[in-house]
Amino acid sequence: MSLTIAKKIIDFVFKNTPSEEKIDIGFFGGEPLLEFELMKEITELIENHPSFKNALVELTVVTNGTIFSDEIADFLNEHNIGFCLSCDGPPFIQDTFRIFSNGKGSSIDVTNTIKRAKEVLSSVLVNAVYHPETFQYLPQVVEYLASLGLKRIYLNPDFSAPWSKKEAELLPEIYGQISRQYIDYYLRQKPHFISLIDSKIAAILREGYKPLERCRMGTGEFAFTPSGNIYPCERLIGADTGNGHCIGNITDGIKRERMFCKTEPGKEINAECLSCSLKDYCMNWCGCSNYFSSGYYNRVSPFLCASERTAIITAFNTFQALEEKLGSVFFYNLIEAHTANCVTGE
Incomplete structure (x- = not known):
């Protein structure tokens, strides 16, 4: 990305954000740390x-965790830049999908980065993506990441993968195992933020997702490419051809006629979503997840529905179990943890 394009993007961000609204600016790739000097x-x-x-x-x-140095760490600390690293779990999982061009697995490099980052950075988040081939190992993923000292663990399915009814039927057992781990961490006074549980508990406590937490792709959320093209979400960029999901260019502005991707509350194609008792706690509004799983920005796929329903029920049962065991101590610890850990609306 040229600095000329970058400056136009930054001007756009500040011009189009309400004066007292928080601004989240993320460096994504590819691998952004390949362009560390430009990032600076x-x-x-x-x-x-x-x-x-x-x-x-x-x-x-x-970052994918294959690039790290003391210089990078110093810069991140100096400018208070949040560090989120992608690691799908133990080597046998990480090396299934995340390999170098020569076929070598990345697990050794990524594990070394995690260990070093934990030593020199104030906060390290980890994002683990799971697939139909690996989701049954999610409890092992959580245990492995926790064993590396990571306390903020985000678990996200690859919605573009071919999920089936078979996997959906296994969700209660898999999520239930993670719930038992979560409870055990709390009882041992070593609480962990696990997005699968915590994001839903937070939504339940707030009586549903609030407007600024919901999908605002193309209205309050944008992704910008090195060419200056604008997309409603970084997950929708692809090869950046300027077609497909592209809604304009930073030089010419947003083309309102391309805003076909906009999702609106209550506009779900699925009739069952409108009458579902869990809809306020469900991410049925996530346009990119819907698109990759169903082909429509506002249609929820069967697997996403099953995953959200199971996660909501699991989170409620987890909260109830810990409240019974720990009472108000758990509740206040949870509020404190969410105040410190919940970032970017997740």
Whole structure:
């Protein structure tokens, strides 16, 4: 990305964000740390912008964990840039999908990065993606990541994978095992943030997802490519041909006629979603997840429905079990954990 394009993007971000609304700016790829020097220059542009407010702007980088150094760590700490690393779990899982071009697995490099990052960074998040071939190992994934000292664990399915009814039927047992791990961590006074549980508990406590947490692709959420093309979500960029999901270019602006991807509350194609008692706690509004799993921005696939329903019920049962065991101690610890750990609306 040229600095000229980067500056236009930054101007767009500050111009189009309400004055007191939080701004999340993330460095994505590919692998963003391949362009570490450029990342430093763009960060300088952001922090020197006339509208920059330190308290309202959060910077993050999402990396595959194969590149790390003391220089990178110093820069991230100096500029308070959140560090999220992708690791799908133990070597036998990580090396199934995340391999180098020569066929070598990445697990050794990523594990070394995790260990080093834990030593030198104030906070390290990890994102584990699971597939039909690996989701039955999710409890082992959680245990492995926890064994590396990671306390903030995000679990996300690959919705573009061919999920079937068979996997959906196994969800209660798999999620139930993770619930038992979560409870055990709390009882041993070593609580972990596990998105599968915590995000739903938070939604339940708040009586549903709030407007700023829901999908705002193309209205309050944008992704920008090196060419300057604008997309409603980074997951929808693909090869950046300027077609498909592209809604404009930073030089010419957003083309409103391309805003076909916009999702609106209550506009789900699935009639059953409108009458579902769990709809306020469900991510039926996530446009990119819907698209990759069903082919429509506003149609929920059978697997996403099953996963969300199971996660909501599992989270409720988990909360109830811990409240019975720990009472108000658990509740206040949970609130404190969410205040510290819940970032970017997840």
